[in-house]
Amino acid sequence: xxxxxxxxxxxxxxxxxxxxxxxxxxxxxxxxxxxxxxxxxxxxxxxxxxxxxxxxxxxxxxxxxxxxxxxxxxxxxxxxxxxxxxxxxxxxxxxxxxxxxxxxxxxxxxxxxxxxxxxxxxxxxxxxxxxxxxxxxxxxxxxxxxxxxxxxxxxxxxxxxxxxxxxxxxxxxxxxxxxxxxxxxxxxxxxxxxxxxxxxxxxxxxxxxxxxxxxxxxxxxxxxxxxxxxxxx
Amino acid sequence: xxxxxxxxxxxxxxxxxxxxxxxxxxxxxxxxxxxxxxxxxxxxxxxxxxxxxxxxxxxxxxxxxxxxxxxxxxxxxxxxxxxxxxxxxxxxxxxxxxxxxxxxxxxxxxxxxxxxxxxxxxxxxxxxxxxxxxxxxxxxxxxxxxxxxxxxxxxxxxxxxxxxxxxxxxxxxxxxxxxxxxxxxxxxxxxxxxxxxxxxxxxxxxxxxxxxxxxxxxxxxxxxxxxxxxxxx
DNA sequence: GAGTGGTCTAGACCACGAC
DNA sequence: TCGTGGTCTAGACCACTCC
Numbered sequence: 094x095x096x097x098x099x100x101x102x103x104x105x106x107x108x109x110x111x112x113x114x115x116x117x118x119x120x121x122x123x124x125x126x127x128x129x130x131x132x133x134x135x136x137x138x139x140x141x142x143x144x145x146x147x148x149x150x151x152x153x154x155x156x157x158x159x160x161x162x163x164x165x166x167x168x169x170x171x172x173x174x175x176x177x178x179x180x181x182x183x184x185x186x187x188x189x190x191x192x193x194x195x196x197x198x199x200x201x202x203x204x205x206x207x208x209x210x211x212x213x214x215x216x217x218x219x220x221x222x223x224x225x226x227x228x229x230x231x232x233x234x235x236x237x238x239x240x241x242x243x244x245x246x247x248x249x250x251x252x253x254x255x256x257x258x259x260x261x262x263x264x265x266x267x268x269x270x271x272x273x274x275x276x277x278x279x280x281x282x283x284x285x286x287x288x289x290x291x292x293x294x295x296x297x298x299x300x301x302x303x304x305x306x307x308x309x310x311x312x313x314x315x316x317x318x319x320x321x322x323x324x325x326x
Numbered sequence: 327x328x329x330x331x332x333x334x335x336x337x338x339x340x341x342x343x344x345x346x347x348x349x350x351x352x353x354x355x356x357x358x359x360x361x362x363x364x365x366x367x368x369x370x371x372x373x374x375x376x377x378x379x380x381x382x383x384x385x386x387x388x389x390x391x392x393x394x395x396x397x398x399x400x401x402x403x404x405x406x407x408x409x410x411x412x413x414x415x416x417x418x419x420x421x422x423x424x425x426x427x428x429x430x431x432x433x434x435x436x437x438x439x440x441x442x443x444x445x446x447x448x449x450x451x452x453x454x455x456x457x458x459x460x461x462x463x464x465x466x467x468x469x470x471x472x473x474x475x476x477x478x479x480x481x482x483x484x485x486x487x488x489x490x491x492x493x494x495x496x497x498x499x500x501x502x503x504x505x506x507x508x509x510x511x512x513x514x515x516x517x518x519x520x521x522x523x524x525x526x527x528x529x530x531x532x533x534x535x536x537x538x539x540x541x542x543x544x545x546x547x548x549x550x551x552x553x554x555x556x557x558x559x
Numbered sequence: 560g561a562g563t564g565g566t567c568t569a570g571a572c573c574a575c576g577a578c
Numbered sequence: 579t580c581g582t583g584g585t586c587t588a589g590a591c592c593a594c595t596c597c
Contacts (some may be wrong), residue, residue, distance in 0.1 A: 114501060120496055126583085137567085139567075139585095142585090157575085158581085159580080160583090167495060169409065170410075173404050173405075176402065176559070177402050262353075263353055266347050266349075268558040270403070271556065271559065272559050274556070276508075276528055278527045294509040294528070295509055296507070325505075335586085360564070361563090367592090370588065372586075375565075377565090379565090389565095391595060392597090393595070393596065394562090394563095394564080
């Protein structure tokens with residue numbers, strides 16, 4: 094600190110982070126209470142509060158009423174993954190986006206979809222498979238189920254012009270969602286579609302969304318070999 | 327809203343979210359300005375500000391000075407991945423954590439590490455491989471480089487008792503980090519260590535950290551087949 | 560230039576939770 | 579019980595950016 098500057102919440106944030114980085118305050122240490130820090134740094138308590146709240150959200154601090162604020166002993170690193178619409182992800186890299194609808198059929202869901210999404214075995218659903226391209230090369234193969242009971246308007250959508258995901262983003266906001274990532278081997282069919290060979294390692298992203306307790310959609314997104322998802326932490 | 331309740335920032339948050347979900351406010355729509363909302367909902371402008379700021383951070387709103395606040399047309403979904411220390415991740419699931427140091431040698435880095443981490447080819451580094459177990463079964467195989475130039479204290483750490491990651495968390499806070507995820511095939515060596523077969527699909531997490539511009543560590547974490555990383559969105 | 564969000568302040572009361 | 583963070587308020591000034 095020394096002297097200088099207008100004490101805004103960001104400068105408090107940075108100053109606290111600096112003290113943690115320089116190990117002036119070590120993991121597990123209790124740091125001064127808000128009122129004291131405000132006095133030290135010459136600003137209002139609310140300003141300190143804002144800074145410390147952000148630091149806690151970022152995982153650097155543990156805060157508890159009465160117990161005070163401590164430096165995290167195990168800073169759970171929160172990677173913020175931005176999951177954009179595929180089209181924007183591809184275009185954002187300066188590549189040409191392509192999209193093709195492979196199949197769209199109305200049918201009852203598989204037992205697996207029922208269990209995961211929590212819909213009835215007799216429910217009316219749309220089963221869609223499509224392929225997303227980057228610079229004309231297969232980029233991601235998508236297999237998706239959409240509940241017509243929850244989102245009846247989907248049957249009128251032209252899913253050969255707009256991907257199901259983009260349509261859903263605009264027309265069916267969700268209140269709850271789940272996403273998971275894993276590695277799988279390409280089956281023969283998948284390999285053919287993604288123009289690779291069976292047994293290639295594929296990055297799999299599985300997504301499900303609900304509106305309150307009503308299942309909206311379950312999707313399996315298979316990325317072509319070489320895909321890397323990354324993020325700053 | 328109707329009437330009722332103490333208007334705190336969370337209730338404002340939820341109310342705005344409700345209006346988005348019910349499509350009272352659609353993607354692209356401009357919503358009332360802070361002062362108006364505060365009036366409508368019967369609270370101070372600062373309270374509305376807090377709620378809208380959080381909603382913007384969550385990706386539901388786009389806010390710009392003078393231009394006002396709009397509902398996002400492409401709600402970039404932010405999956406918040408909590409990346410805990412492996413030990414806590416395993417213990418948190420009620421499994422028994424095990425750890426074994428396989429190798430620790432002092433040497434110069436490979437060209438790849440140099441390029442990625444931005445360290446000199448002649449720099450003094452520690453090359454460590456280790457295996458993490460869950461309920462005595464191989465869970466994750468770790469190959470890591472640590473810069474002795476940046477973190478000299480590492481040479482005195484007993485890395486057979488504490489994993490390099492945990493040691494680093496406690497002793498070498500970083501200011502910048504990068505993490506990426508992909509799918510790869512197990513090599514013969516990796517398969518042997520993870521007790522699977524060559525060609526099995528493995529989930530790969532690569533992490534690098536820096537303190538300002540000084541490279542601290544680069545790690546390749548290979549998870550045993552079946553691993554799934556997941557998150558709520 | 561003027562409207563909107565971004566932030567700061569000083570003070571107040573509240574609620575959790577350590578003791 | 580009572581200390582600490584969590585939040586609200588009313589008012590103020592500032593900074594960005596659209597027109």
